Amino acid sequence: MLKGHQTWVFDTKPVIRASAAVGGPFEAKGALADDFDILHEDVWLGQDSFEKAEKKMLEQACEKAIDKAGMKKEDVQFFLSGDLMNQIISSSFAARTLGRPYLGLFGACSSSMEGLALAALIVNSKAAENALAAASSHNVAAEKQFRYPTEYGSQKPPTAQWTVTGAGAALVSQKGEGPRVTSATIGRVIDMGLSDPFNMGAAMAPAAVDTIQTHLRDLNRDPNYYDLIATGDLGSIGHEITGDLLDKHGIKIPPEIFTDCGILIYKKEQPVLAGGSGCGCSATVAYGHFLNRMRKGELKRLLIVATGALMSPISYQQKETIPCIAHAVSIEM
Amino acid sequence: MLKGHQTWVFDTKPVIRASAAVGGPFEAKGALADDFDILHEDVWLGQDSFEKAEKKMLEQACEKAIDKAGMKKEDVQFFLSGDLMNQIISSSFAARTLGRPYLGLFGACSSSMEGLALAALIVNSKAAENALAAASSHNVAAEKQFRYPTEYGSQKPPTAQWTVTGAGAALVSQKGEGPRVTSATIGRVIDMGLSDPFNMGAAMAPAAVDTIQTHLRDLNRDPNYYDLIATGDLGSIGHEITGDLLDKHGIKIPPEIFTDCGILIYKKEQPVLAGGSGCGCSATVAYGHFLNRMRKGELKRLLIVATGALMSPISYQQKETIPCIAHAVSIEM
Numbered sequence: 324m325l326k327g328h329q330t331w332v333f334d335t336k337p338v339i340r341a342s343a344a345v346g347g348p349f350e351a352k353g354a355l356a357d358d359f360d361i362l363h364e365d366v367w368l369g370q371d372s373f374e375k376a377e378k379k380m381l382e383q384a385c386e387k388a389i390d391k392a393g394m395k396k397e398d399v400q401f402f403l404s405g406d407l408m409n410q411i412i413s414s415s416f417a418a419r420t421l422g423r424p425y426l427g428l429f430g431a432c433s434s435s436m437e438g439l440a441l442a443a444l445i446v447n448s449k450a451a452e453n454a455l456a457a458a459s460s461h462n463v464a465a466e467k468q469f470r471y472p473t474e475y476g477s478q479k480p481p482t483a484q485w486t487v488t489g490a491g492a493a494l495v496s497q498k499g500e501g502p503r504v505t506s507a508t509i510g511r512v513i514d515m516g517l518s519d520p521f522n523m524g525a526a527m528a529p530a531a532v533d534t535i536q537t538h539l540r541d542l543n544r545d546p547n548y549y550d551l552i553a554t555g556d557l558g559s560i561g562h563e564i565t566g567d568l569l570d571k572h573g574i575k576i577p578p579e580i581f582t583d584c585g586i587l588i589y590k591k592e593q594p595v596l597a598g599g600s601g602c603g604c605s606a607t608v609a610y611g612h613f614l615n616r617m618r619k620g621e622l623k624r625l626l627i628v629a630t631g632a633l634m635s636p637i638s639y640q641q642k643e644t645i646p647c648i649a650h651a652v653s654i655e656m
Numbered sequence: 657m658l659k660g661h662q663t664w665v666f667d668t669k670p671v672i673r674a675s676a677a678v679g680g681p682f683e684a685k686g687a688l689a690d691d692f693d694i695l696h697e698d699v700w701l702g703q704d705s706f707e708k709a710e711k712k713m714l715e716q717a718c719e720k721a722i723d724k725a726g727m728k729k730e731d732v733q734f735f736l737s738g739d740l741m742n743q744i745i746s747s748s749f750a751a752r753t754l755g756r757p758y759l760g761l762f763g764a765c766s767s768s769m770e771g772l773a774l775a776a777l778i779v780n781s782k783a784a785e786n787a788l789a790a791a792s793s794h795n796v797a798a799e800k801q802f803r804y805p806t807e808y809g810s811q812k813p814p815t816a817q818w819t820v821t822g823a824g825a826a827l828v829s830q831k832g833e834g835p836r837v838t839s840a841t842i843g844r845v846i847d848m849g850l851s852d853p854f855n856m857g858a859a860m861a862p863a864a865v866d867t868i869q870t871h872l873r874d875l876n877r878d879p880n881y882y883d884l885i886a887t888g889d890l891g892s893i894g895h896e897i898t899g900d901l902l903d904k905h906g907i908k909i910p911p912e913i914f915t916d917c918g919i920l921i922y923k924k925e926q927p928v929l930a931g932g933s934g935c936g937c938s939a940t941v942a943y944g945h946f947l948n949r950m951r952k953g954e955l956k957r958l959l960i961v962a963t964g965a966l967m968s969p970i971s972y973q974q975k976e977t978i979p980c981i982a983h984a985v986s987i988e989m
Contacts, residue, residue, distance in 0.1 A: 324782040329733065329757040331783050372974050400662065401842060408968065409742040411762050412976075415845065415966035419979040424662040424842040426770060427966070429744050429760040437759060441774070448781040449657040450664050468970075509734060509757040512748060633748035633760070635741065637801075641705050646752040 324447075327541025330508040337446040339654065340394075340453075340499040343387035344611030345380045346603075347488030349462065353589045358611035359489075360387045366463060366488060374408060377461035377490070381406070381417040384490035385457055388610075392453075392494045399423045399494070400451040403442050405434025406459045406602050407486075409468065413459050423455070432556050433510070433631030434458045435491065435606040436650040440507035442495040443652070452497050459490035460601030469520070469636060482522035484558045484585060485595035491606030493614075502617045502625075508538040508651040512633065518644045520634065524561020524585075524597055527630040530647035531557060532568040534628055538651045539574065546576040550622045553613065555605035555629035555649070556585035558598030584608035584627075605629040617656050625654045657780075660874025663841040670779040672987065673727075673786075673832040676720035677944030678713045679936075680821030682795065686922045691944035692822075693720045699796060699821060707741060710794035710823070714739070714750040717823035718790055721943075725786075725827045732756045732827070733784040736775050738767025739792045739935050740819075742801065746792050756788070765889050766843070766964030767791045768824065768939040769983040773840035775828040776985070785830050792823035793934030802853070802969060815855035817891045817918060817933035818926075824939030826947075835950045835958075841871040841984040845966065851977045853967065857894020857918075857930055860963040863980035864890060865901040867961055871984045872907065879909040883955045886946065888938035888962035888982070889918035891931030917941035917960075938962040950989050958987045 326332050343360045346353075351362040361383055368376040381404065389396060402421055404414035405428035418425035430437040438456035445451045463473055465486040471477045495504060513530040531554050539546060546552060557565055562583040569576060584605045585598035609627050616622045628651040634643065659665050676693045679686075684695040694716055701709040714737065722729060735754055737747035738761035751758035763770040771789035778784045796806055798819040804810045828837060846866050850859040864887050872879060879885060890898055895916040902909060917938045918931035942960050949955045961984040967976065 325733065325784055374970055374974065400658070405762070407743075409970065410740075410764065410966065410968035412966070412968045412971045415979050415981075416971070416976070418966075418981075419845040419847050422844055424844050425981060426774070426842060427762040429738070429762045431743065441759070444781060444783060445777070448777060448783075450777060450781075451658055509759060511755055511757050512752040514752050633743065633745070633751075635743035635745045637707055637742065638745045638749070641707065643749070646748050648748075648751075648758060 329537055330506055330541035331444060332506045333443050333447040333504055335447050336503040336505055337443045337495045338499045338501045338503050340494045340496045340501050341388050341392035342493040342610035342614050343384045343391060344491045344607040345384045345489060346607060350489055355588055355612045358615050373461055373464035374412060377413040377459055377464050378416045381413050381457060381459040381490040382420050384492040385417060385421055385455060388492040388494045396421060398453055399455045401426060401445055401454045403428055403438040404457040405429050405438060407465050430648055431631030431633050432600060432602050433629040433648050433650045434602045436627055436629035436652045439493060439652050440650055443504035443507060446495050446497055454495050455492060456495060457492035458602040458606040460486050460603035462486045462488045465601060479596060480521050481596050482560050483596045484523060484598050484600035486601035487588060487599045487604040489603030489607035491610035493610050502614055502654045502656055504652060505655045506653045508534055508541060510534040510649045512646045512648050514644050514646045516644045520639055523600060523632045524558040525564055526645040527557055527632055527647040528561045528564040528568060530649040531565045531628050531630050534649035534651050536572055536574060549580060549624045549626045552576055552581050552626045554583045556600040557583045557630055558585040560597045562586060623656045627652050662870055663839055663874035664777060665839045666776050666780040666837055668780050669836040669838055670776045670828045671832045672835045673827045673829045674721050674725035675826040675943035675947050676717045676724060677824045677940040678717045678822060679940055683822055688921055688945045691948050706794055706797035707745060710746040710792055710797050711749045714746050714790060714792040714823040715753050717825040718750060718754055718788060721825040721827045729754060732786050732788045734759060734778055734787045736761055736771040737790040738762050738771060740798050763981060764964030764966050765933060765935050766962040766981050766983045767935045769960055769962035769985045772826060772985050773983055776837035776840060779828050779830055787828050788825060789828060790825035791935040791939040793819050793936035795819045795821045798934060812929060813854050814929050815893050816929045817856060817931050818928035819934035820921060820932045820936040822936030822940035824943035826943050835947055835987045835989055837985060838988045839986045841867055841874060843867040843982040845979045845981050847977050847979045849977050853972055856933060856965045857891040858897055859978040860890055860965055860980040861894045861897040861901060863982040864898045864961050864963050867982035867984050869905055869907060882913060882957045882959045885909055885914050885959045887916045889933040890916045890963055891918040893930045895919060956989045960985050
């Protein structure tokens with residue numbers, strides 16, 4: 324089960340029976356709009372707060388994934404979810420609606436793959452037949468909590484990223500057909516002393532490098548084993564730094580198989596600065612776009628390396644640097 | 657592995673090789689002072705913020721548990737931790753210090769047993785030889801974040817509870833001697849429509865009842881199987897309600913084997929209103945007091961039912977009710 328230092332190999336290869344992605348109006352204009360199951364024109368989703376809109380989106384992603392699997396809520400034995408809101412209220416309130424045994428997670432934007440790794444572990448261990456992993460973020464709810472009221476229209480540097488309004492869910496099962504979760508590398512916290520919350524990509528890059536390096540070493544694997552290696556939400560700046568750092572460590576990932584969810588999700592003309600971010604970024608791109616590509620036969624072996632910046636507004640105000648983490652999950656047909 | 661609907665039975669019975677509890681000055685005057693490994697006279701722990709004090713306390717609990725097990729940091733393969741701070745910064749910053757692969761959790765005050773359940777699952781699945789589960793809370797850091805600056809001296813109703821300044825850690829291993837984790841019941845979110853953040857005990861009681869009932873039913877077990885069944889931090893009000901509700905459901909737990917960590921931790925003369933609360937409450941009472949009693953031979957079979965109120969100040973301001981959860985873990989000699 325444990326290979327090397329920090330990689331789990333799932334011998335039963337739990338299957339992702341179904342997955343779903345829900346997005347907002349900005350995502351509807353994005354590059355991957357076709358891969359969302361539900362797209363909302365209204366960033367409020369008809370709710371009276373952005374927090375409730377995020378919860379609603381997460382609930383929809385869960386319900387859609389369960390529905391696509393031809394299952395009922397009751398068939399989900401455990402629900403694992405995380406998000407960026409204080410006390411992960413989006414996840415906990417969605418768990419209330421879902422009514423299933425619930426494990427709340429927090430790994431900032433890495434919560435998506437933390438959830439998928441643990442769901443696969445649970446299913447692989449026969450601790451469940453079916454487990455649902457999900458994650459979400461909402462642009463305005465996140466801006467409000469972490470930065471400034473959007474009405475201020477405060478300017479941001481080009482290194483800043485745009486929090487994705489989106490939720491993704493994956494139903495992981497012992498039985499069924501679909502892409503299979505084959506391994507997961509749980510990351511360590513890496514902090515290189517960066518403290519700029521408007522340059523998370525640079526802060527998270529070393530964590531991505533550490534996890535990719537560990538994953539390949541633990542499994543004695545060459546990067547070319549994969550058809551695609553995608554980091555979570557490093558954006559254009561962080562992705563470039565990650566490539567450079569990997570190069571320095573002697574790991575050459577060919578550019579055509581190395582990408583980032585935060586780069587892929589929006590069109591070049593959208594004003595997202597360095598790209599997308601948030602738990603909803605890797606969750607929607609992985610559970611929508613990538614899994615669709617796998618189901619179409621375009622990808623056979625995928626490694627998703629979800630990155631997370633584990634700071635808070637308080638830790639920033641207290642002049643702490645940004646602890647970062649990355650969890651990698653391999654999915655294969 | 658999965659028994660009934662939501663209970664994991666750990667066939668290898670992972671062992672808690674060592675555990676540690678760290679507390680603050682108020683806990684040093686409490687009823688269980690002798691069971692803490694480290695007690696601080698200074699609520700700041702020499703740090704320049706309460707948040708940093710909490711992180712320090714959590715680090716000390718982890719280091720102490722590792723040390724008591726006769727191990728080194730490097731022997732810990734995975735670190736699982738949760739706390740009440742926004743974005744669980746206490747856990748994430750402690751994870752940075754520890755440098756081990758990290759899974760961040762959030763289940764409010766139930767985070768302690770969520771961590772122990774998952775650590776036991778990981779060890780039982782051979783996904784690790786050793787995993788460290790921890791949780792913490794800090795009275796002043798929590799008051800500051802969730803309620804009012806303590807300097808206001810705002811009054812509280814008698815149903816309110818006192819957040820424990822404490823951190824607990826348990827080192828769970830495949831090998832070694834000590835109390836063993838035999839099963840875990842993962843709770844569902846239960847919300848009976850209560851919304852008063854100064855009466856968390858009442859809000860959480862139904863979640864405790866649901867998990868206790870499910871645990872006993874899943875394992876076809878009588879409450880008298882246990883020498884002690886302890887809820888996490890319901891306090892005196894919530895504990896009484898839980899007893900009444902269990903009675904109504906036909907589950908009779910003899911009063912002499914039914915207790916609550918929030919009732920036990922402080923002395924009657926301490927001004928804690930309905931009792932202790934916070935992630936550090938069940939973590940320190942379980943990993944300090946209860947495990948010490950097991951090691952002394954006073955208890956053979958223990959069920960800890962850690963409860964959590966999964967709300968946030970924002971959800972409260974938006975007039976949401978309080979979603980609650982409870983996770984139960986059985987520990988046996």
